Amino acid sequence: xxxxxxxxxxxxxxxxxxxxxxxxxxxxxxxxxxxxxxxxxxxxxxxxxxxxxxxxxxxxxxxxxxxxxxxxxxxxxxxxxxxxxxxxxxxxxxxxxxxxxxxxxxxxxxxxxxxxxxxxxxxxxxxxxxxxxxxxxxxxxxxxxxxxxxxxxxxxxxxxxxxxxxxxxxxxxxxxxxxxxxxxxxxxxxxxxxxxxxxxxxxxxxxxxxxxxxxxxxxxxxxxxxxxxxxxxxxxxxxxxxxxxxxxxxxxxxxxxxxxxxxxxxxxxxxxxxxxxxxxxxxxxxxxxxxxxxxxxxxxxxxxxxxxxxxxxxxxxxxxxxx
Numbered sequence: 422x423x424x425x426x427x428x429x430x431x432x433x434x435x436x437x438x439x440x441x442x443x444x445x446x447x448x449x450x451x452x453x454x455x456x457x458x459x460x461x462x463x464x465x466x467x468x469x470x471x472x473x474x475x476x477x478x479x480x481x482x483x484x485x486x487x488x489x490x491x492x493x494x495x496x497x498x499x500x501x502x503x504x505x506x507x508x509x510x511x512x513x514x515x516x517x518x519x520x521x522x523x524x525x526x527x528x529x530x531x532x533x534x535x536x537x538x539x540x541x542x543x544x545x546x547x548x549x550x551x552x553x554x555x556x557x558x559x560x561x562x563x564x565x566x567x568x569x570x571x572x573x574x575x576x577x578x579x580x581x582x583x584x585x586x587x588x589x590x591x592x593x594x595x596x597x598x599x600x601x602x603x604x605x606x607x608x609x610x611x612x613x614x615x616x617x618x619x620x621x622x623x624x625x626x627x628x629x630x631x632x633x634x635x636x637x638x639x640x641x642x643x644x645x646x647x648x649x650x651x652x653x654x655x656x657x658x659x660x661x662x663x664x665x666x667x668x669x670x671x672x673x674x675x676x677x678x679x680x681x682x683x684x685x686x687x688x689x690x691x692x693x694x695x696x697x698x699x700x701x702x703x704x705x706x707x708x709x710x711x712x713x714x715x716x717x718x719x720x721x722x723x724x725x726x727x728x729x730x731x732x733x734x735x736x737x738x739x740x741x742x743x744x
Contacts, residue, residue: 432455
């Protein structure tokens with residue numbers, strides 16, 4: 422069998438702007454490019470409001486891209502109508518952040534998980550649908566007794582398991598995980614992440630994993646991309662970005678990770694992030710991070726840095742690094 426070397430997902434110069442009244446625009450995503458190899462995970466990190474979720478929802482075409490290209494398994498899906506997109510929906514699914522808001526309160530768990538099957542006319546009989554739903558619920562740690570209950574009867578962790586079952590029942594190839602553990606108790610987060618890793622190994626899934634928790638991203642990701650104010654500022658292998666961060670913003674993010682050892686916490690270099698994220702309606706000129714960067718120069722204020730390969734496989738957009 423011939424090996425397919427085409428990346429599962431390729432994003433080229435993706436841009437998404439939202440109207441904000443008075444002829445203004447929210448620059449949610451600006452000229453973002455990346456790819457994810459089949460069966461791999463790209464972790465996307467950054468502060469709240471940096472554009473991670475907007476990027477993910479544009480990739481999966483919940484939002485219409487303002488410009489740029491999106492290739493799913495080599496096929497350009499960026500300009501397809503919603504009707505033309507339907508066959509590709511089977512290949513890509515999304516696990517949402519809030520299991521309390523993403524499940525329909527008026528539907529039973531069975532109907533929630535079966536909804537994608539019905540949308541794509543997968544099952545020939547009601548019995549076949551019941552069997553597929555039952556099997557999927559069991560695989561995420563639920564059982565047939567849960568199928569006839571409603572979402573409000575479950576804990577947050579159980580609801581997210583329902584959301585995972587709904588996303589995976591079509592056996593997609595790309596799954597976008599939009600902060601799937603941030604609304605869960607810490608004790609449940611590891612269970613959900615380990616479940617996602619198990620499914621990835623078993624089904625050869627490709628993940629775009631969005632999270633705030635940098636330590637968790639390191640655990641689940643092959644590569645990590647760092648976003649700031651709608652733009653990618655650094656991307657490389659997960660271990661490399663934690664061992665040798667290059668962009669000052671990445672360094673600041675890593676310095677902001679809490680250290681459980683009080684003695685080690687005192688020894689940290691204190692290079693955590695200062696100041697607030699500027700408004701995406703009126704982003705700063707030049708390098709968007711210059712208003713918070715301790716190394717900013719006049720060039721940073723006037724000229725946007727190019728996206729360059731600073732080391733093999735290690736890309737960064739910073740004048741200080743790229744010269």
